[in-house]
Amino acid sequence: MTNSDVTKYKSLSLFKKTFPYIPNEAIEIEIWNTEYEAMNLYMNGKYYKSRLAKKTPKKAGYFVAIWHKNPENKNVPFKYEESPDILVINVIDNNHKGQFKFPKDMLRNKGIVQSQNYKGKMALRVYPDWEQQLNKTALATQKWQSKYFEDLSDDD
Numbered sequence: 001m002t003n004s005d006v007t008k009y010k011s012l013s014l015f016k017k018t019f020p021y022i023p024n025e026a027i028e029i030e031i032w033n034t035e036y037e038a039m040n041l042y043m044n045g046k047y048y049k050s051r052l053a054k055k056t057p058k059k060a061g062y063f064v065a066i067w068h069k070n071p072e073n074k075n076v077p078f079k080y081e082e083s084p085d086i087l088v089i090n091v092i093d094n095n096h097k098g099q100f101k102f103p104k105d106m107l108r109n110k111g112i113v114q115s116q117n118y119k120g121k122m123a124l125r126v127y128p129d130w131e132q133q134l135n136k137t138a139l140a141t142q143k144w145q146s147k148y149f150e151d152l153s154d155d156d
Contacts, residue, residue: 009037011052011090014099017152019043033065040084049084053091053126060127060134061141062091066112067122077120080104083113089126097152098128100145110144 015022022043030038037052053062066087067075087107089100107113114120127134127142128149134142 009039009052010092011037011050014090014092014097014152015041015050015088018099030068032068036065037090046085048086048088050088050090053089055093059125060131060138061125062093062128063123063125064089065123075122077114077122079120080108080113080115083107091126091128095153096128096130099150099152100126100148101150102148106148
């Protein structure tokens with residue numbers, strides 16, 4: 001996939017609500033996780049890694065893969081040192097739209113990226129504010145995630 005193919009990415013429309021003009025040279029399509037619209041954006045001196053989360057039929061919330069391949073071609077979690085300044089998880093579900101913007105240090109503190117204290121994660125589940133009737137664990141996750149969530153549903 002080339003950078004010109006990025007126009008097919010639904011998640012780019014959410015970025016344009018935050019950054020109305022995104023030059024093509026600021027976008028880098030990732031070769032992994034294309035089904036999650038994986039891309040990197042370099043804007044205003046910051047490095048953003050973006051993914052589009054998917055609704056799952058049997059479990060509340062939205063699932064997103066965040067791994068990459070190491071030199072041995074094995075799927076591995078991102079290391080803190082190579083992590084973006086901001087990990088953006090886009091959610092588009094009919095009329096519901098929003099973005100989670102997780103800062104690098106929070107990703108380390110929650111064990112999402114690999115660090116000295118954590119092995120890191122290959123994927124995660126996000127729970128936008130509109131998700132209801134969650135189990136205790138999902139509700140606790142939604143509580144800390146909500147600080148980083150912006151509901152963009154009403155902006156159309």
